[in-house]
Amino acid sequence: MTTERAIIAIPMGDPAGIGPEITMKSLAKQEIYDVCKPLVVGDAAVLEKAISIVEANLKINEVSSPAEGKYEFGTVDVINLNNIDMDQLVYGQVSAQCGQGAFEYIKKSVELAMAGEVKALATTPINKESLKAAEVPFIGHTEMLEALAGSNDPLTMFEVNGMRIFFLTRHLSLKDAIGVMTKERVHDYLVRCDKALQRLGVENRRFAVAGLNPHSGEGGLFGWEEVEEIKPGIEAAVQSGINAVGPVPADSVFFQALNGKYDAVLSLYHDQGHIAAKMTDFHRTVSITNGLPFLRTSVDHGTAFDIAGKNIAESISMEECIKLAAQYGPKFTNNSL
CATH class of the missing domain: 3.40.718.10 (Isopropylmalate Dehydrogenase)
Structure with a gap:
């Protein structure tokens, strides 16, 4: 047919x-x-x-x-x-x-x-x-x-070679972006991103949230943002029924998503996700507005x-x-x- x-x-x-x-x-x-x-x-x-x-x-x-x-x-x-x-x-x-x-x-x-x-x-x-x-x-x-x-x-979502990337923040300085990485925002965006993929017909949606600091902060050794805001936000989203994990260190999470481990990654700031997408394939990176x-x-x-x-x-x-x-x-x- x-x-x-x-x-x-x-x-x-x-x-x-x-x-x-x-x-x-x-x-x-x-x-x-x-x-x-x-x-x-x-x-x-x-x-x-x-x-x-x-x-x-x-x-x-x-x-x-x-x-x-x-x-x-x-x-x-x-x-x-x-x-x-x-x-x-x-x-x-x-x-x-x-x-x-x-x-x-x-x-x-x-x-x-x-x-x-x-x-x-x-x-x-x-x-x-x-x-x-x-x-x-x-x-x-x-x-x-x-x-x-x-x-x-x-919501902005990038897709390239099957990898999907959402953005928690977009056109903000890195300092200002870190300031709005609250557990409430992480929770809200994961819920919205899940609905966005649902609207696109994606079933059994699994998300990973990228880490901010080296090794996702290493339990506070390299920064407390993951401990105090990002991980609690992910846990709240899980309680809301979202299939999400993280924070996953940013030096590996995009590679894992590219290879099918996750349906989408929530990038914490503009360049984090942009670099990952464009290094994968600059010419085939497409932006989707949901x-x-x-x-x-x-x-x-x-x-x-x-x-x-x-x-x-x-x-x-x-x-x-x-x-x-x-x-x-x-x-x-x-x-x-």
Whole structure:
């Protein structure tokens, strides 16, 4: 029995960045169409230019709704917002029109997802400076999606080669991150992470929490955070029915997860999990935002203004991003976290 392919919305990102290029490179591969129905939300003229740059044998098919798409290899179905003046577009430069355009692609994609017309979003890079130039009141995707979808504190999860990583803290200095590593926060995040994996269709979920200090503090010899906050938080989560262990020393927990011992690791701070994921496979690391009413996957790199428009950018991360959206999208359940 053939599984119905899910429609995945792909907002094309900042027009002056590599988003349009990596999207066209990805959609020039049959394997993407084998697993989903990709629908690009963007500007048709920018995409035509991107096709020319990457020398792909693709044709644009403008549609007004997802239902009109052909979803055939060789044809790129596009909801064309027609909001970029090509005479003013310069690759690699901060631009208000590009920041506004990028926001509008995301907004339209969210509307489609909220209406149930697409199963998931696979997002391309946007530029914070361009958003600021356009006076868009958000610094990035997560904040934008949170506001547009009416959600609160979405969870970020990385996936690479089957390893999943959640983050207890994100954009904080290490000193500030340690200050919020409370037992209450550890407990709360483990419960939320368990629900997040459940929404993605993962059964029999087993978590490990990474240690903060060398050897997870060695019983207080190298720091008391594990003893006073992290371990009590894990124990409280276990009492709540979560299958979690730790803290497991950070120099081994990610290797163990990569080899299937755990379904996910809760990283305590930003770089701890980022380094583990990107050293595993930089190009195939994909970010998944959970806690929204819909699934969102994203490449884990920026607009790469220095190489935009030059047919240099790798599309591997974008391909993996679309594939994960196709994999999880049909399983995703919209239950409140």
